Amino acid sequence: AVPVPPMSIRFDQAAGTLSPEGPTLTRRMSDLEGLFRDHEAWEKAVADGDPVVYSVISSPVPEIDRELPQSITTIQPGTTGGELWMTKGHQHPNHQGEIYLGISGRGGLLMFDGTETRWVEMTPGTIGYMPPGWAHRSVNIGDEPYSFLAVYPGGAGHDYGWVLEHGMGLRALSGADGVELVDYVEG
Ligand code: PAN
Numbered sequence: 001a002v003p004v005p006p007m008s009i010r011f012d013q014a015a016g017t018l019s020p021e022g023p024t025l026t027r028r029m030s031d032l033e034g035l036f037r038d039h040e041a042w043e044k045a046v047a048d049g050d051p052v053v054y055s056v057i058s059s060p061v062p063e064i065d066r067e068l069p070q071s072i073t074t075i076q077p078g079t080t081g082g083e084l085w086m087t088k089g090h091q092h093p094n095h096q097g098e099i100y101l102g103i104s105g106r107g108g109l110l111m112f113d114g115t116e117t118r119w120v121e122m123t124p125g126t127i128g129y130m131p132p133g134w135a136h137r138s139v140n141i142g143d144e145p146y147s148f149l150a151v152y153p154g155g156a157g158h159d160y161g162w163v164l165e166h167g168m169g170l171r172a173l174s175g176a177d178g179v180e181l182v183d184y185v186e187g
Pocket residue numbers: 056071073087088089090098136137138150152156158
């Protein structure tokens with residue numbers, strides 16, 4: 001990762017692109033092993049086309065201490081075993097804060113500090129704040145793609161094992177009146 005000069009970055013909302021652009025990440029169903037409550041439904045979805053669940057495009061700002069990278073995540077609408085499509089979720093090992101800004105669609109920001117859980121509804125214009133030490137996962141609660149901008153400290157790091165070990169406190173299921181939050185149950 002190389003430092004970058006002062007710059008402007010153009011965000012095309014309709015196309016969902018950044019320019020200049022950094023790395024893009026695509027997460028398919030097979031990348032979400034061990035995260036959905038219903039393991040069989042997950043396996044079936046992997047066998048049945050292994051759909052793209054979300055993608056993350058990054059600005060050219062590198063993930064280096066004291067830099068301030070940004071990315072745009074787009075989660076597709078969908079459910080697996082009744083559970084709304086979501087990001088893997090992670091903890092920042094260095095316990096640093098982060099903000100998300102809702103861009104389009106409807107989402108939820110689930111935060112867990114190992115004891116307490118918080119759920120923040122995200123619509124275009126909502127800023128969701130994750131304090132240091134709160135693991136975070138995003139969920140698409142609507143029927144169109146949900147996109148948000150993330151701004152985070154370059155040295156924050158991403159610990160995905162933490163979520164596999166501790167869970168996220170709650171799960172977001174598709175309910176009769178939209179999202180239904182239920183206790184996290186292992187496996
Ligand atoms: C976000 C997330 C992004 C994808 O940029 O990394 O939404 O989620 P996962 O990393 O959990 O797969 C962020 O929180 N960065 O720190």
